[in-house]
Amino acid sequence: MMDFFKSVIINAKDRDEIRVGFVENDVLMELYYESESLRSKVGNLYFARVDNIVEGMDAAFLDIGTGKKAFLRSEDLCKIYRKNKEPVITSLKAGQKLIVQVKKDSFFNKGPQVTTYVSVTGRYLVYLPYSRKVSISRKIREKNERNRLLKLVKEIRNGKGGFIIRTLAKAMDETIIEREARELIHSWEEILNKTSEKKAPVLLYKEPDLVDILLRDKVNDVNEIVVDDFELQRYVKQKTQNLNIPIIFYGGDDLFSHYGIESQILDSLDKKVNLRCGGSIYIQKTEALTVIDVNAGKNVKNGREEDVILATNKEAAKEIARQLRLRNLSGIIIVDFIDMNEDKEREQVKKVLETEMMKDKTRSFVMGFTQLGLLEMTRKRTLRTVYSSLQQECPVCKGAGFIFRPEIVVDKVKNDLKKMHLKKKISSVELKMSENAGKLFEKEKEKLEKELNIDIKLTFSDAYLGKYEILIVK
Structure with a gap:
């Protein structure tokens, strides 16, 4: 079986943007971006206010204070806020306040999706304050180890919420597991206290930044971590001191190009x-x-x-x-x-x-x-996703991947001009369209001007690929 040399490459020289690549034998396996404008809200906890309940969808829109209204589905409303799976419309009311967690970021014109099944995540455990269950990762397969961890965490829980035992907890010392469990419970208690101190909508808890999340969840089995920022190197050493991973500082100009990552990024799109x-x-x-x-x-x-x-x-x-x-x-x-x-x-x-x-x-x-x-x-x-980090919706096709052919654009223009002429007598218009459609339209422009008795001023712009705009000139 082939051995893999696993590297984590952290490009943070431009501190406004952090890029992290996971490389196995020179092949890029995972890629993550974070900037302040692109920072994910998944995992954030908010003290939200119910804005509107949609009876037909059995769902609610909430104000979490981020601009776009958050969407709460019926299956994401836990028993703390409802009885016997009652519909959302009878369980919630406009203006009601509740604690929610973002489970899916905003997507194009949609707001974030939230849940009331909230959790607080650590390296070895996930704390579920509204649960009573203790479950364990399927990747921990040894029966004795599963029983050891389940017994330990059930004793720690002591009636306070539930836990998910993560894969990284395998073979960990009981004192480490116990310490993290108590820290997670304490974090939740602090979050609850904020709801009595602050007015909804407000952020209660912010997920760690990208580097912290990846160091927490994904670096336990890597062979090296390479960074191009000296301060970050010291920080990563501190956060991974128990993992015995070499933290290498790269002082060159382009870390991603040096490790062959830059050329592989475009392939991911x-x-x-x-x-x-x-x-x-x-x-x-x-x-x-x-x-x-x-x-x-x-x-x-x-x-x-x-x-x-x-x-x-x-x-x-x-x-x-x-x-x-x-x-x-x-x-x-x-x-x-x-x-x-x-x-x-x-x-x-x-x-x-x-x-x-x-x-x-x-x-x-x-x-x-x-x-x-x-x-x-x-x-x-x-x-x-890599797409949302590196790409944006095409302003021309609006994400469809296609635009109207020039012939179709010309036909639509002719029909619109005739409709406008019937509704209101107009003498002059300005028509904005792409050059390829405009060249086709020019062949019929003079005939159409005579038929409708109007003057048409034609303007070309690539901003109008697959579309057009008609402005009435007074």
Whole structure:
């Protein structure tokens, strides 16, 4: 089995923006960005005020003080605020105050999604103040260790909330686990105290910044951490002193280029990912889910067609696991592998994907193949996707990925001008459109001016690709 040399590369020389790359044997596996304008609110706790209850959706919009109204679904309203799963409309009322936690950041024109199933996260434990359960990570498989940790945490809990025992708690000393549990309970008590001191809406608790979250959750098994900021090097050493990880200072000009990361970043944005075997995968992110299509492409290996398809699907499964981590994709994920005839082949591909996803510290679940031959899986939502960190919605197509052809734009302009002429006698208009559509329109401009008895002033601008604007000149 191949050994992986794992590096965490932290580019923080420009302190307004921090970039973190997780590299295994020179291959970029995960990428994270943070700037003040892009900082995720996931995990933040707010003292919120109910703004509006939507009966038809059995949901509520809350004011958390961040501008856009937060969305609270019925399934995210815990028993502290409702009885016997009553609908939201009878459980809450406008103006009511409650503690919520952001579970999903704002997306385009949508506000953040929040939940009342709040939690406070540590390195080894997650404290659930409104729960009574103690559960443990599935990745801790040894029966004796599971029993040891469950017994310990149940004794510490002493009737105060519930806990999730994280993977990193494995083999940890009991005093360390106990200390963190008491710290998390104390943090929650301080959060509760703020609700009596402050007026809603207000921030009660802010999740640590990107570097702190990654040091807390993701660096226990890395071989080195490289930073390009001297102060940050000292801080990382302090935070990881119990992990015995070398913290290396890089004094050159471009840390990401030096480690070959810069060139791999653009690949993380491309819809198409080529496979070594000649096949490819296409990744399409939508608001509802992520769709991945596997194609055989130029895979012309010798052998039976069934063997080639199986080999391509297995390689694709490995690459899909990497791409989910690299792009930090989450939620519902549907994969359309190349059609396989045998259930045993589908099971082999599923097993490869599950094995590769075990390397991912973010929780995921591979459900399996549907009757249509599509593989279903989910991955927990954490931090921002690479897309939201590096890209913004196209101002032309508004995220659709397509714009109207010039011929269609010209037809729409002609129809609008005729409608405007019928409603109101106009003598002059200014028409703004792209140059490619404008050149087509010029061929009909003189005829249309005579037909409608108007003067049309034509202005070209690339800002009007696929669209146009008509201004009446008085």
